[in-house]
Amino acid sequence: MTAFICTACGTQYPPSDAPPDACLICTDERQFVPASGQSWTTLERLRSAHSNKFRRLAAGLTTIETTPAFGIGQRAILARTPAGNVLWDCVALIDDATVDLLKGLGVVVGIAISHPHYYTTMVGVEPRARGSADPPACG
Numbered sequence: 001m002t003a004f005i006c007t008a009c010g011t012q013y014p015p016s017d018a019p020p021d022a023c024l025i026c027t028d029e030r031q032f033v034p035a036s037g038q039s040w041t042t043l044e045r046l047r048s049a050h051s052n053k054f055r056r057l058a059a060g061l062t063t064i065e066t067t068p069a070f071g072i073g074q075r076a077i078l079a080r081t082p083a084g085n086v087l088w089d090c091v092a093l094i095d096d097a098t099v100d101l102l103k104g105l106g107v108v109v110g111i112a113i114s115h116p117h118y119y120t121t122m123v124g125v126e127p128r129a130r131g132s133a134d135p136p137a138c139g
């Protein structure tokens with residue numbers, strides 16, 4: 001089974017034998033399905049053609065952006081605080097380098113999501129970065 005990722009918005013779906021019929025995000029009236037139609041990828045394919053770029057935005061703030069851009073060009077911001085780190089939004093691409101970076105910068109205690117497009121692979125895989133099987137608090 002494969003956890004398919006919508007190429008238009010970057011949302012990952014639960015594992016299935018075939019891609020979903022439609023992306024719930026893209027078919028919402030506030031979004032759109034591209035004129036070329038709905039298409040899907042996998043995390044493995046995404047890893048082979050993209051990587052994440054890390055940039056210090058300000059003291060305690062690091063951006064994580066996928067390059068070349070994927071989905072709607074999502075980016076995550078890691079805010080480091082004495083009480084633990086918080087991810088503001090997520091990106092679809094999670095790879096070993098991103099996990100290593102997150103682990104190296106401290107414990108992620110929460111994830112805040114601004115839009116449904118940002119509810120991507122990092123939510124499910126991020127516990128690896130914390131060395132935990134439990135998902136962090138979201139909201």
Ligand SMILES: [Zn+2]
Nearest residue numbers: 006009023026
């Ligand atoms: Zn979509």
